[in-house]
Amino acid sequence: MIRAAAFVLALLLAAAGAARAVEPSEMLKDPVLEARARAISKELRCLVCQNQSIDDSNADLAHDLRLIVRERLTAGDSDDQVKAYLVARYGDFILLDPPFKAKTLLLWSGPALVLLLGAGAVVLAYRRRRIDVSLPAGLSEDEKKRLARLMNGDA
Amino acid sequence: MTRVGRLLFVLPLVGFATLAAWFWMGLAPNRDPSLVPSVMIGRPVPAFDLAPLVAGKPGLKSEELKGRVTLINFFASWCVPCRAEAPILMDLAKDKRLELDGIAYKNKPGDTEAFLAELGDPFARVVVDDTGRTAIDFGVYGVPESYIVDKDGVIRFREAGPLTPDVIETQLKPLLAKLSQ
Numbered sequence: 514m515i516r517a518a519a520f521v522l523a524l525l526l527a528a529a530g531a532a533r534a535v536e537p538s539e540m541l542k543d544p545v546l547e548a549r550a551r552a553i554s555k556e557l558r559c560l561v562c563q564n565q566s567i568d569d570s571n572a573d574l575a576h577d578l579r580l581i582v583r584e585r586l587t588a589g590d591s592d593d594q595v596k597a598y599l600v601a602r603y604g605d606f607i608l609l610d611p612p613f614k615a616k617t618l619l620l621w622s623g624p625a626l627v628l629l630l631g632a633g634a635v636v637l638a639y640r641r642r643r644i645d646v647s648l649p650a651g652l653s654e655d656e657k658k659r660l661a662r663l664m665n666g667d668a
Numbered sequence: 669m670t671r672v673g674r675l676l677f678v679l680p681l682v683g684f685a686t687l688a689a690w691f692w693m694g695l696a697p698n699r700d701p702s703l704v705p706s707v708m709i710g711r712p713v714p715a716f717d718l719a720p721l722v723a724g725k726p727g728l729k730s731e732e733l734k735g736r737v738t739l740i741n742f743f744a745s746w747c748v749p750c751r752a753e754a755p756i757l758m759d760l761a762k763d764k765r766l767e768l769d770g771i772a773y774k775n776k777p778g779d780t781e782a783f784l785a786e787l788g789d790p791f792a793r794v795v796v797d798d799t800g801r802t803a804i805d806f807g808v809y810g811v812p813e814s815y816i817v818d819k820d821g822v823i824r825f826r827e828a829g830p831l832t833p834d835v836i837e838t839q840l841k842p843l844l845a846k847l848s849q
Contacts, residue, residue, distance in 0.1 A: 560704055560809035560810075561809060561810065563702055573774070573800075574800075574804075574809060574810075577799075577800055577801075577804060578804070581804065600707075601707070602707070602708075602804060602805060602806075602807045603704060603707065603807050603809070604704065604705060604706075604707035604807075606704050606705070637676070
């Protein structure tokens with residue numbers, strides 16, 4: 514009985530988690546436009562709760578921005594035009610996916626750069642180790658004679 | 669040891685020093701990582717035409733922000749930092765080099781009037797942004813926010829959050845001296 518109740522509760526909680534901030538009254542009648550609006554909203558940062566997209570956020574400003582996205586789409590803007598409209602007001606900060614620019618060069622090329630550095634370090638270390646483990650040349654004449662004497666037991 | 673070998677020993681040290689400097693900068697006490705820098709600085713004020721708070725008084729249009737230096741303050745009676753900012757704005761209103769105009773952001777007119785009656789009204793004009801659209805056009809993301817508009821109608825300064833005596837002394841007054849020449 515308790516188990517069944519816990520299961521129902523877990524189901525309800527999962528359903529609550531799936532619910533989004535978008536209110537039914539905000540949605541557009543045209544399902545294609547609405548789908549585009551949702552996709553764009555997921556890429557726009559809520560400036561109040563900055564680690565949420567405006568699609569996720571319940572903040573008042575996020576609500577207003579979602580309405581603007583839908584207004585622009587209804588007016589015939591392309592996805593990029595909608596984003597540009599908001600970037601003109603809030604800057605690149607509003608984009609959750611930062612654009613590739615001179616300012617973000619290090620951000621985007623950083624991982625590749627670190628990978629290259631690491632690869633370089635591995636190559637260097639490998640080369641050095643090969644030198645270190647190379648065995649000395651065979652025994653010298655003196656050593657051979659001494660070995661022979663030891664083996665014969667007349668040390 | 670070869671030259672390259674010596675360099676390899678210094679490299680991690682240089683890397684560490686760079687990272688340490690970077691993190692140190694991130695820990696600076698007056699740095700606010702959630703601050704969104706304004707992209708409106710150096711741009712003309714966005715077009716707006718807002719109705720006055722009190723019927724019969726003048727409203728405010730973007731075209732009117734020319735020929736004078738203006739401080740535009742977005743505020744609301746429900747905003748707690750705005751209460752803290754109120755006496756500072758009252759003080760700033762004595763400065764004759766600029767005009768203070770208030771934009772009530774998503775605020776019931778009665779509440780705005782009560783707020784100004786209680787804490788004082790530093791504004792030459794108080795207008796109402798009911799939908800919050802003018803605020804979005806300015807790039808406002810919270811109240812209070814203040815903008816300085818120069819004589820050409822270009823935004824020169826933005827402060828997100830309440831103005832403090834420190835910001836007024838170190839940033840606003842030097843800018844005013846420059847703009848009112």
